[in-house]
Amino acid sequence: MPILTFLSEAQALHNPPAEYLHGHAVPFFESPQRAERIESALTAAGLIDKHVPVTMDAHIIAETHDPAMVDYLRDLSTNSQQIIRNDFAIYGMADTLKGDEYYYESIFPAQMIAPRISDQKSFIYDNTSPVGQGTWTAALSAASAAFAGADALLNGVNQAYALCRPPGHHAGRAAMGGYCYLNNAAIAANSLRNTGCVAIIDVDYHHGNGTQDIFWNDSQVLYVSLHADPAVDYPYYTGYTDENTPSNLNLPLPFGTTEQDYLGALATAFSAIQSFGPMYLVVSLGFDIYKGDPMGRFAIDVPFFEELGARLAGIGLPTLYVQEGGYNIDQLGNMAVNFFKGVERGRNAASTG
Ligand SMILES: [Zn+2]
Incomplete structure (x- = not known):
């Protein structure tokens, strides 16, 4: 059975030209092609039942994010071209702009700037999350896909997929970074937690x-994460085992983690x-x-994703x-394709077993 999938073409409106690696512009890895490749492969395999999500009411996002952050993102996206033009005009370079520019946050430690410009506080914590004129619409469309997926579950659907882009799990209650603006999974979970x-x-x-930040004080939502050891990889500041609580379980894994090791950590996650x-x-x-x-x-490796899908759906x-x-x-x-083949297998096993 194809997986009920929510995806909006508006995802492609967020398409930054580059990210910066030690002063070098490199291609922006979090590209619209990502969602397009997944969609076309699932379509070719007959595994997708695609729906365009209804745009969610933006004020519902306030259950998950600081409303001031949501306003900041929307306003920055709306005014991005003018803000960038003003900045370039200072250097006499406004004529070099093409009109589809992205605002890259300049980072200052909050404690250094807060006393002076607390009324202009930024909510963006790194420069992998630029904001252009299409960013708000794309981020809202991704949140809407997740919200629609949660709604499907509330209406009795057993398995659904929100093909979200931009992604969301690095966006906290009042913080955006790591390619993420609105936390799609958290918005879905908040919609489901009412029941x-x-x-x-x-x-x-x-x-x-x-996601950990958003549900840190919420005992009704369990957050379990398997991830690269933050001592050696992004996001560095969180994801350690000493953050574990009855409703938060971090399972950091070393570089070189094998499929067997991963399944072992997955079993720990499942028992929680x-x-x-x-x-x-x-x-x-x-x-x-x-x-x-x-x-x-x-x-x-690639074939492992079928087993991962089967175990999750199982x-x-x-x-x-x-x-x-x-x-x-x-x-x-x-x-x-492998993952959702596995989901189908796991779903059948769960319903017959
Ligand atoms: Zn990642």
């Missing part, structure tokens, strides 16, 4: 610092989920655990898969 406990399992390569007893499961789905990912350092809970990272453009489609 009972929710577990989020994050299988992206990176720790979902934003079972003890918690949620009504719904949200999966933050990253394909950057693949060994060929430009950012990943695990030893996990838990037997109504489940929403929310797309997070994954940056190997050539293999993204194959990983998604």
